[in-house]
Amino acid sequence: MAQKPSIPKGTRDFGQQEMAERNYIFDTIRSVFKTYGYAQIDTPAMENLSTLLGKYGDEGDKLLFRILNSGDAFSGIDYESFRTEGDAYNSKALSLKVCEKGLRYDLTVPFARFVVQHQNEISFPFKRYQIQPVWRADRPQKGRYREFYQCDVDVIGSKSQVNELELVQIIDRVFKLLDVRVLIKINNRKVLTGLAEICGFPDKVVDITVAIDKLDKVGLDAVKEEMLGKGLTPEAVAVLEPVLLLSGTDAEKIAAMRKLMGGGSASGAVSETGLKGLDELEELFGLIDAAGIASDVEIDLSLARGLNYYTGAIFEVKALDFAIGSICGGGRYDNLTGIFGLPDMSGVGVSFGADRIYDVLKGLDKFPAGLKSATRVLFANMGSSELLYVLSVARALREAGVAVEVYPDSAKLKKQFDYADRKSIPFLSINGESEMQAGVVQLKNLATGEQKAFSKDDTAAILAFLG
Amino acid sequence: MAQKPSIPKGTRDFGQQEMAERNYIFDTIRSVFKTYGYAQIDTPAMENLSTLLGKYGDEGDKLLFRILNSGDAFSGIDYESFRTEGDAYNSKALSLKVCEKGLRYDLTVPFARFVVQHQNEISFPFKRYQIQPVWRADRPQKGRYREFYQCDVDVIGSKSQVNELELVQIIDRVFKLLDVRVLIKINNRKVLTGLAEICGFPDKVVDITVAIDKLDKVGLDAVKEEMLGKGLTPEAVAVLEPVLLLSGTDAEKIAAMRKLMGGGSASGAVSETGLKGLDELEELFGLIDAAGIASDVEIDLSLARGLNYYTGAIFEVKALDFAIGSICGGGRYDNLTGIFGLPDMSGVGVSFGADRIYDVLKGLDKFPAGLKSATRVLFANMGSSELLYVLSVARALREAGVAVEVYPDSAKLKKQFDYADRKSIPFLSINGESEMQAGVVQLKNLATGEQKAFSKDDTAAILAFLG
Numbered sequence: 001m002a003q004k005p006s007i008p009k010g011t012r013d014f015g016q017q018e019m020a021e022r023n024y025i026f027d028t029i030r031s032v033f034k035t036y037g038y039a040q041i042d043t044p045a046m047e048n049l050s051t052l053l054g055k056y057g058d059e060g061d062k063l064l065f066r067i068l069n070s071g072d073a074f075s076g077i078d079y080e081s082f083r084t085e086g087d088a089y090n091s092k093a094l095s096l097k098v099c100e101k102g103l104r105y106d107l108t109v110p111f112a113r114f115v116v117q118h119q120n121e122i123s124f125p126f127k128r129y130q131i132q133p134v135w136r137a138d139r140p141q142k143g144r145y146r147e148f149y150q151c152d153v154d155v156i157g158s159k160s161q162v163n164e165l166e167l168v169q170i171i172d173r174v175f176k177l178l179d180v181r182v183l184i185k186i187n188n189r190k191v192l193t194g195l196a197e198i199c200g201f202p203d204k205v206v207d208i209t210v211a212i213d214k215l216d217k218v219g220l221d222a223v224k225e226e227m228l229g230k231g232l233t234p235e236a237v238a239v240l241e242p243v244l245l246l247s248g249t250d251a252e253k254i255a256a257m258r259k260l261m262g263g264g265s266a267s268g269a270v271s272e273t274g275l276k277g278l279d280e281l282e283e284l285f286g287l288i289d290a291a292g293i294a295s296d297v298e299i300d301l302s303l304a305r306g307l308n309y310y311t312g313a314i315f316e317v318k319a320l321d322f323a324i325g326s327i328c329g330g331g332r333y334d335n336l337t338g339i340f341g342l343p344d345m346s347g348v349g350v351s352f353g354a355d356r357i358y359d360v361l362k363g364l365d366k367f368p369a370g371l372k373s374a375t376r377v378l379f380a381n382m383g384s385s386e387l388l389y390v391l392s393v394a395r396a397l398r399e400a401g402v403a404v405e406v407y408p409d410s411a412k413l414k415k416q417f418d419y420a421d422r423k424s425i426p427f428l429s430i431n432g433e434s435e436m437q438a439g440v441v442q443l444k445n446l447a448t449g450e451q452k453a454f455s456k457d458d459t460a461a462i463l464a465f466l467g
Numbered sequence: 468m469a470q471k472p473s474i475p476k477g478t479r480d481f482g483q484q485e486m487a488e489r490n491y492i493f494d495t496i497r498s499v500f501k502t503y504g505y506a507q508i509d510t511p512a513m514e515n516l517s518t519l520l521g522k523y524g525d526e527g528d529k530l531l532f533r534i535l536n537s538g539d540a541f542s543g544i545d546y547e548s549f550r551t552e553g554d555a556y557n558s559k560a561l562s563l564k565v566c567e568k569g570l571r572y573d574l575t576v577p578f579a580r581f582v583v584q585h586q587n588e589i590s591f592p593f594k595r596y597q598i599q600p601v602w603r604a605d606r607p608q609k610g611r612y613r614e615f616y617q618c619d620v621d622v623i624g625s626k627s628q629v630n631e632l633e634l635v636q637i638i639d640r641v642f643k644l645l646d647v648r649v650l651i652k653i654n655n656r657k658v659l660t661g662l663a664e665i666c667g668f669p670d671k672v673v674d675i676t677v678a679i680d681k682l683d684k685v686g687l688d689a690v691k692e693e694m695l696g697k698g699l700t701p702e703a704v705a706v707l708e709p710v711l712l713l714s715g716t717d718a719e720k721i722a723a724m725r726k727l728m729g730g731g732s733a734s735g736a737v738s739e740t741g742l743k744g745l746d747e748l749e750e751l752f753g754l755i756d757a758a759g760i761a762s763d764v765e766i767d768l769s770l771a772r773g774l775n776y777y778t779g780a781i782f783e784v785k786a787l788d789f790a791i792g793s794i795c796g797g798g799r800y801d802n803l804t805g806i807f808g809l810p811d812m813s814g815v816g817v818s819f820g821a822d823r824i825y826d827v828l829k830g831l832d833k834f835p836a837g838l839k840s841a842t843r844v845l846f847a848n849m850g851s852s853e854l855l856y857v858l859s860v861a862r863a864l865r866e867a868g869v870a871v872e873v874y875p876d877s878a879k880l881k882k883q884f885d886y887a888d889r890k891s892i893p894f895l896s897i898n899g900e901s902e903m904q905a906g907v908v909q910l911k912n913l914a915t916g917e918q919k920a921f922s923k924d925d926t927a928a929i930l931a932f933l934g
Contacts, residue, residue, distance in 0.1 A: 005580040005807045008513050008568050013581055015588065016506030016595065023507065035865035037842040037872035039483030040490070044614050045512060045570075045600065046475050046532075065513075066535040068566055070604035074556040079546035089541040099535055101475050103512075113472040114480055121482065123889040125875060128483065133512065137537035147511050160875035162854065169862070290855045291862065340472045375504040387629065388757045395636070395758065398502035405504035408592055408627035422590040 010138070010146030020371040022149075025178070025357055026131055029151050032173045033129040036166055038153050041128050043110040045135075046101045053102075055109045055339070063136045065146075066099035073098045103135040107152040107351070108336070115156055116340035124157030131354075143355065154330075154349025156337070161280065163348050164313045164332065165287040171317055171328055171350065172295045178357070179366050181320040182327070183296045187303035188281045189310045189331065194261050194274015195243060199236035206308065208232070212244065213304035220244055239266045243301055250299045254282055257301065280312060296320070309333045315350055322360045328352045374403045376466050377427040377443070378420040381407040389436050389456075390429065396459045402466060420446065427466060477605070477613030487838040489616075492645070492824055493598055496618050499640045500596040503633055505620050508595050510577040512602075513568045520569075522576045522806070530603045532613075533566035540565045570602040574619040574818070575803070582623055583807035591624030610822065621797075621816025623804070628747065630815050631780045631799065632754040638784055638795055638817065639762045645824070646833050648787040649794070650763045654770035655748045656777045656798065661728050661741015662710060666703035673775060675699070679711065680771035687711055706733045710768055717752055717766045721745055724768065747779060763787070776800045782817055789827045795819045841870045843933050844894040844910070845887040848874040856903050856923075857896065863926045869933060887913065894933060 007013060014022060046067060053061055077097055082090045104110055107130045115126065131151045140146055153170065155163045168184060175182045192212070196205035207230040211223050223244060227237050242260065246253050261274035281299060288297055305314050312332030319327055330350030337345045361367050377397065379390040390406060397404045405425070407416045413430070420428050428444045435442060435453070443465055444451040454462050474480060481489060513534060520528055544564055549557045571577055574597045582593065598618045607613055620637065622630045635651060642649045659679070663672035674697040678690050690711060694704050709727065713720050728741035748766060755764055772781050779799030786794055797817030804812045828834050844864065846857040857873060864871045872892070874883045880897070887895050895911045902909060902920070910932055911918040921929050
């Protein structure tokens with residue numbers, strides 16, 4: 001009558017091998033965040049639905065996991081009043097009656113909520129990072145999960161583009177340490193606003209942005225068609241077309257855009273916002289050039305990113321040697337905390353996509369050797385007196401920080417050996433009567449076959465042999 | 468119209484100081500787990516309710532946080548059939564209709580589920596640790612939260628008490644590293660079963676266990692009264708009373724218990740199970756004596772722990788210098804995975820209570836200095852050309868693993884200095900025109916006032932000064 005165990009669709013167990021690999025990614029990212037003075041915070045998995053609703057659009061509201069109120073959640077409700085027809089009910093309205101809390105959907109809204117709630121305890125500019133799971137009731141599919149980790153790093157309370165520079169440096173350093181070649185693409189949201197202005201549809205900046213964002217995927221004609229479909233005139237599309245065709249160096253792109261924004265487009269319109277965006281881009285590239293970055297960095301004027309709260313620089317990172325979507329992205333926002341009552345707090349941040357980075361490292365075979373087992377030595381169990389003999393050696397090695405295991409049962413040696421093999425433990429130590437009498441321990445390197453005996457108290461020599 | 472932000476009751480935000488302190492605890496525990504060859508796994512926050520229900524008793528079922536099914540959760544339900552009276556409804560039954568998933572309540576049941584589900588990929592004995600939050604819809608109060616972390620370490624697939632020994636060694640090492648003196652109390656569940664047998668109420672082992680467990684808190688008379696209240700006869704209580712009064716060394720306690728279990732009690736009954744439990748206790752204390760433990764370890768025959776799945780050794784750890792409940796505990800279980808279809812898998816594990824350990828370290832002022840800020844140096848921002856000058860120094864230090872910050876805005880020095888002060892950053896570096904011309908950086912130790920100039924490329928000398 002036992003249940004066959006399973007986990008909810010879209011969620012995952014991480015076994016020891018995968019955990020070690022994921023921790024390698026998280027530890028690398030964390031180590032870089034730290035050297036730039038970012039400090040970790042954690043927020044609860046559950047937030048009040050009032051904090052979450054309306055922040056991710058209607059589609060996002062639907063994807064929130066809601067938590068049933070504890071206790072007697074269902075009484076006192078007039079179900080008839082929620083009936084729509086037949087046995088169908090208004091689930092949206094009913095869920096608000098019985099659920100006050102929801103699971104975190106991203107780390108950005110909880111961060112904004114945290115900043116506002118704790119504003120009097122925080123030293124601004126506030127540099128925080130956060131590595132936690134988020135949950136979305138999306139349809140699960142390959143590479144899309146209902147529970148996944150985000151690694152966000154943000155600074156809030158400073159308008160200086162030194163912050164943007166540091167984020168680019170952080171991205172550069174993380175991927176250098178992970179040994180993945182990347183292209184960092186940069187744009188500025190004000191330039192996108194400028195484009196909407198010079199083509200005469202300032203209210204269509206989102207539609208234009210969404211269309212331009214697809215240029216890489218669908219090509220020029222499809223982008224133009226989408227813009228026309230969104231109500232832009234052929235004349236407006238003609239104003240935007242040169243932007244979609246821009247090429248050359250970053251400096252050349254900026255110069256060409258300056259002309260367009262300054263009245264040189266087919267419409268002759270001037271956009272102050274667009275010019276400001278170009279100034280910002282130029283300043284940021286100046287800082288990047290001066291600081292020196294190993295990764296490729298380029299202006300991509302078709303880069304839009306979907307999120308509406310960006311107001312300045314926007315970033316996106318692609319792996320050069322592995323085909324997958326963006327593996328890191330973000331941007332500057334001027335009013336993230338406004339909705340919670342703290343206006344005029346400018347910030348900038350990026351988010352590293354741990355799952356995709358994992359796929360890239362797997363695909364390029366970039367995980368370091370030795371992640372499979374932290375254990376360096378298996379001491380075989382040859383019976384109770386031999387056991388007591390090796391326990392003290394094991395203890396000394398452990399206190400020196402080396403991971404060792406003592407096989408707990410005095411099983412057949414073949415079984416113990418198989419265990420070392422399956423766990424990829426590199427050294428085996430078998431000690432019997434004669435070793436005990438001589439006061440030595442045998443150590444065998446299972447890869448090379450080299451075997452040596454050491455005085456049991458000579459921890460230094462043993463450590464040296466273990467490498 | 469801004470919302471005043473808040474978080475659900477019983478949950479917590481962890482700011483940078485508290486996170487650093489908590490990470491110190493987690494990192495210490497993790498580092499010890501690793502040296503014993505335990506590997507980390509993660510399981511999803513959400514489990515199917517079928518996995519969770521019935522595993523924690525009726526009370527536990529009520530405390531599960533349930534997750535509303537996504538999509539149209541409420542349609543197709545005949546609400547009338549769930550009505551009990553007036554506008555009251557059967558919330559328990561209704562919640563099963565609209566919720567298939569729940570949040571993890573502990574790490575033990577997900578671990579059992581993991582072992583069964585992945586049994587063909589696992590090398591037994593399987594040594595795993597898991598550090599993740601759990602959620603319980605308990606009434607929040609001081610020290611009791613609705614979201615809190617558990618740190619569990621278990622080995623499954625080995626009956627050897629070498630595993631128990633290693634857990635005791637792990638406990639000893641963790642608290643030594645945390646600089647907290649502890650008492651490790653040990654008992655054996657079979658001894659408790661034996662007590663129920665010799666007093667003639669073998670089916671009342673749970674009641675007897677629960678009563679005995681309270682001896683420390685409520686005293687002898689209240690324990691006896693509780694046993695009588697549970698249906699034990701005065702004669703049965705008289706059989707048990709000598710056990711509650713036991714004192715002396717561990718060896719003396721075991722010897723006295725051996726007499727009672729062997730037919731020497733007032734009932735004259737013999738318990739084979741009880742004698743087996745005493746053999747196990749004796750073996751474990753022999754191992755502990757041979758291996759050598761710095762902490763105090765003692766047999767506590769009144770130690771029961773509430774959980775019913777224990778079948779052998781049981782552990783509980785108390786801080787000696789700080790009054791708080793148990794800070795770590797666990798035991799051996801012989802059939803944890805049986806409910807999921809994998810019988811006869813014996814395991815043993817303990818769980819470290821991170822929140823209480825945090826309170827102990829706070830109370831005893833045992834957190835190391837320097838956790839407040841990882842940042843060692845703040846480079847003041849004196850304007851754009853000075854900024855570019857210090858960026859390269861900052862970069863070299865960061866690549867050497869030192870956390871440094873460059874103040875992003877060219878604000879008044881007072882403001883920048885205050886920032887360093889509030890973040891407890893120990894070194895300040897102010898560099899203007901003259902430093903740039905001389906190619907040096909100034910570094911000031913804010914605690915001692917000592918100030919020195921270094922060649923800007925002499926990273927080694929700078930690192931030495933930073934200590």
